[in-house]
Amino acid sequence: MKSRYTIAHRGLKEGVHAYEWSVGDEFWKARPEGGIIGGEAEVAATLEKGATGVMRLEVRIEGNVTVPCDRCLEDCSLPVDYTGRLAVKVSDREQPLEEDVLWLMPGDSLIDLEQYIYESVVLSLPMHRVHPEDVHGQPLCNPAMLERFKIVSEEEFDELTKIEDLTK
Numbered sequence: 001m002k003s004r005y006t007i008a009h010r011g012l013k014e015g016v017h018a019y020e021w022s023v024g025d026e027f028w029k030a031r032p033e034g035g036i037i038g039g040e041a042e043v044a045a046t047l048e049k050g051a052t053g054v055m056r057l058e059v060r061i062e063g064n065v066t067v068p069c070d071r072c073l074e075d076c077s078l079p080v081d082y083t084g085r086l087a088v089k090v091s092d093r094e095q096p097l098e099e100d101v102l103w104l105m106p107g108d109s110l111i112d113l114e115q116y117i118y119e120s121v122v123l124s125l126p127m128h129r130v131h132p133e134d135v136h137g138q139p140l141c142n143p144a145m146l147e148r149f150k151i152v153s154e155e156e157f158d159e160l161t162k163i164e165d166l167t168k
Contacts (some may be wrong), residue, residue: 001110005113005114006112036065037066040064043117058086
């Protein structure tokens, strides 16, 4: 199945070419392994094609995604703000992965950015995915859930076990 996040680079004239796509809930629902539940983002790609066939690609992704909060497990919206630059190179043999290079085979007429968009957003998210804090420094997490996860001190634990023993 052809991705809708592609650039047909064959036949493009030298110069700069701009592309835009929207990424929505369907995109994320098809990829549950990244932990993203949903979200909306705008993707802007600029392809610069040089005289020798050298291509440079810049991709900008802005929006918000929804993930489970690591603290309270409720849905949490996180901002996405990513910019990446790639050199697009052609080779007739498999090349080792390089961080800033997208390799194409000589017969490829499309640059498919679907996986690149997905990985860029997932890797741009913070390791600790939690609700932001309010102006007083308190988390905007579900208070009932935070109460359930509350860790008691040793003194509180001893007091709770004494009460439990008395009720038996």
